[in-house]
Amino acid sequence: MKPDGVLIGTFWLWMSFLAILESCIGLLDPDDHNRGIISASYPQLTNAADKWNCYEPALFSVNLKAGRNNIVIDNDSSFRAYFDYKNYYDSTRFDRNFSCLNYQLEPVNFSKYSLLGNYAAGGCDVAFTRTVERDDMAKKYIYTVKVREAGACKKLEYSMNWVLVPKLPMGYTVEFLIK
Structure with missing residues (x-):
């Protein structure tokens, strides 16, 4: 015994x-860790791994304090302005060969979709579950990102959690949550 x-x-x-x-x-x-009314993750390209930094907001990439964490883009001009690296180009941060300056982002059909970004971060090995629900009573979409972490390291992993959802109806807002 x-x-x-x-x-x-x-x-x-x-x-x-x-x-x-x-x-x-x-x-x-x-x-796939998308739930609810999410139509697709953005970008949908499978070979965009080497260009993921181009899908960060240009302003966020240049100045962390100026970047916004929760984003709703529902028209092409806002989309182009938000990802316009030339607008925020700083020769002290980017060299002349910075690949995102002329990178063509995957197009979005804004007559059918709205693009939502919900910034979330975690340490070490991280996975994100994204859920967007429509609340017609409150006239809003609720975008929740659940962060699942494993490991005890301090490495920061982050994602803008870009998703395409059915076009935001007129008068609707988006509530962003992180769990």
């Missing part, structure tokens, strides 16, 4: 292992 201390230690070791495993399963899940 084992001493009580060994049994208790073994119990807590297994409980710790199961808790870590549970927190990591969501990070390993390859399924």
Whole structure:
């Protein structure tokens, strides 16, 4: 028969292992983490990995304090202005070969969609679950990003969590939440 201390230690070791495993399963899940009325993640290109920084807001990339965390873009002119790196170009930050200056962003059909961005961050290994719900009584969309983290490191992972949703009806607002 084992001493009580060994049994208790073994119990807590297994409980710790199961808790870590549970927190990591969501990070390993390859399924799409979009819920509700989200039509698609933005960008939809599969080969845009080397250009992800071009899908950050230009203003946010140049000056973190000036960047806004919650974004609603529902027309082409706002879209172009928001991602116009030439507008915010600073030769001390970007060299002349900065690839986003002339990068063509994936177009959005603003007659059918609105583009929402909900900035969220986490440490180490992070996965985001995005949910957009429509509340007709309150005349608003509710955009919630759930941040799932694993690991004890301090590395910052962030995402603008860009999603396309059905065109925001006239008079509707967007409420942004992070959980």
